[in-house]
Amino acid sequence: MSMLLRRFQLMWHTYRKMLLLYLLVLLLPAGCLLYYYFEKSADILERQVTQSMLKSVQQVKINLDYRLAKVQEISDALILNTDLYEILARDPQSGTRFSQVEEEKKLGNMLRSLQGSDILKIKLYVNADKMYAGEHVNFFSLDQAARMPWYDEVVGRNGAVQWIPTHMERYISTPSEARVFSSARIIRDPNAYSRIIGILMLDVAEANLAAILNQAELDVHSHNMYVADATGMIVSHGQPEKLNHPLLPPETFKLIADQPFGIEKIMMDTQTYFVIFDTLSEGGWKVVSLLPAGQISRMSNQFNVGFSLVLALSLALLFIVGAFLVFAHLTRGTINRVRDITEQLRVRGAAMIEEGIPHPSGVVIRLEKSVTHMLSTFQHLMEDNYRAKEREKEARLRALQAQINPHFLYNALDTINWMALTKGAHDISRMLNMLAQYFRLTLNKGKDIVPLEDEMNLSKAYLEIQKQRFHNFDYTIKFPGLLSGRSIPKLSIQPIIENAIMHGVHNREGHHGSISVEAEAEGQTFVIRVTDDGIGMTEEQIAQLYASLNASSSPSSYGLYNVWERVRLFTGGAGRLVIESQPGRGTTVSIWFPAEENGRNE
Structure with missing residues (x-):
């Protein structure tokens, strides 16, 4: 022990100036760095946290918009129902009491069929003279609505949706009060527009x-x-x-x-x-x-403590590196001896080995073996880690694949179909068949590129489902057999059809129209056209739609933008999308596909 102490004292007296200078050079910049970091880190963290929260708020906004849009769609579906207008506009004195019972039954079935997890209750305020105006479950009196604080605002919206903030409601079917917010709009007599014949209100649970x-x-x-x-x-x-x-x-x-x-x-x-x-x-x-x-300040302080710890460890590491350099300086003689041995081995070869190595020392050899063993162990650990990650990816992929079992889906739909046929519900059976076909064509064994015939069959299934839902349009689908096998991106036509229904036919006066889907060959190319006889668009609207298709973010027509992006990528930029429309005369959206060799394969 005394020998080691004397060696340490000797080293200190010999190298203390160098060590003190080393500590000064190391600690002074580190102190300045810490001061600068603590001054700036709070501002940086504030920006990062607030920007991150803005993205979270924007994501919440997207989710809430989706929920509220669903409520709006249900409200629109009811408002577009002509039976609703006919029943509400009917004079309660003109029929028998039994006819009003039939009215209540028909309206009640209509409202209750749309209630669910998103819609807690659908309420309809009707003429006070109607017998069912005092039912107080789904039907209420217009006189009662006139006394509500929201009445003037709803009437002022003139048929547009007015969102009523959260309030407490008590329903006959539930023992306790519920916190809800509501979507409300007035319903006017189509034959006497100034006459209000009802108010439609949809209650949504605030908990959603x-x-x-x-x-x-x-x-x-x-x-x-x-x-x-x-x-x-x-x-x-x-x-x-x-x-x-x-x-x-x-x-x-x-x-x-x-x-x-x-x-x-x-x-x-x-x-x-x-x-x-x-x-x-x-x-x-x-x-x-x-x-x-x-x-945020608390988060910054916690982070600063962690950073200070990391910096302290880094300084300790630098000090160790410095000590190692000092050690290397002290052992320079040994290294020179090793170089001499290496040089003699190079010059004299085996003779040097036979004579023996002067001043033998195993320290360097053991160090080299240790480093080699460490690198070898590190390499094995990296390979083991890589294999483990690959196995984890495979397990996740199998888990995801197991989540969607098309056979289970088809079997379940088939079972429901037979149940519907047993009950005589042929319209439900037809919808289930079309839905099963739509799912089968959509999944398509995971393929993104499909034959034109499959895409047309998928479009037919979608149109049939929508027709059963809205009953306000007719459709035709035509394509020559020679184009049946031509490849196109999956779901290239359905979003365009959806736009034709929602923005064309639904907004047309009378709410009834027709849609045609046609494909035809033009030389080596072929074109798919989706035509509706809806309200059409102005040249300004068409220009805005084209500009939206070329926008880098937040396109106004996401479905059409998605179709165009996939067609553009599939055709290598050789495809074309053309929109032709006139106000009141309908719209035609055409997609041109180049010759087969110019398209991209699956």
Whole structure:
């Protein structure tokens, strides 16, 4: 022990100046780096966290828009039902009481068939003289609606949807009150437009929105996500007691009221907050994350502690490296001896081995063997890790494949089909057959490129399903047999047909029209045309649609944009998409495919 102490003292006296200089050169820059880092890291983390939360808010906005759009679709489906107008406009004094019973039965079946997980209750306010106006389950009196606080706003919308913020409702079928928000619109007599014959209201459980908000929270205990209406009142939140209270002071809410989305830093109750928001497409409501700046500061402090630890370890590593360099300097003589031995071995060869090596030392040899063993072990570990990841990928792929079992789907649909036939429900059986065909053609064994015949059959199945749903259009599908085997991207036609139904036929006066899908050869190329006799488009609208197809983000017609992108990639840029339309005379969307050798194979 005393010998080792004397050696250490000797080394210290010999190299202390070099070691002190080394520590000074190392610690001074490290201290400056730490000071600069602590000054800048908070701002950087604030930007990163707020931008991340903005993306979360935008994702929540997408999810909520989808939910509200589903409610809007159900409301539109009811409003487009001509039977609804005929029954509501009928004079209650003109028929018998039995005819009103029949009315109630028909309307009740219509409303209850659309209630479900998204729609908690569908209510219809009707003429007070109708016998079923006091039913108080699905039917209520218009006189009762006139006394509601939302009545003037709904009437002022003149038939458009008015979103009513969260309120409490008690239903006869449930013992306790439910928190709901509602979609409401008036129904006018088509023969006397100034006469209001009903109000359609769809109640949606506020818990549906709160569940989406809770999934996007920064942590499970924060409850920073809100939905607020245009006046700043809280519509949905993870804590029900905050509903129908102002989210922000009125003057503060004005900062975000006219902006579609963004990030604002505010002071409220002597605390600093980040208001991160986006605007829903329905009702002008806003998704807001009210993030306390102190929460980010705590995260920054935690991160700084971790960084300081890493820096300390790095400094220790640098010190060890420096010590190693000192050690290398001290052992330079040994290294020179090894070089001498190597040189003598090179010059004298085996004779040197036979004579023996002067000043034998096994330290360098053991070090080399240790490094070699370490590298070999590291290589084996990397190979084992790679194989483990490959096995994990294969297991995940098998799990995903097991989640979708087409045979199970077809067998289940076939069972339901036989049940429907047993009950005499032939219309349901027809829908199930078309749905099974649609699923089979859509899955298509996982292929993305399909023959034209399969794509046309898929379009026929989709049109038949939509026709059974809406009953407001006729259709034709024609294509020559010589084009049956031509390859096209799967689902190239269905989105165009969907646009024709939703934006063309449904918006046409009378809500009835026709759709044709045709394919024909033109030399070596062929063209697919989807034509409707709907409301058509102006030249400005067509120009905006073309511009949307060339947009790099957020296209206005996502379905058509998706079709065009896949056709463009499939044809290597040689395909064409042409839109022809005139207001009131319908629309034709044509897709040109080049000769077979120019297209891309599967």
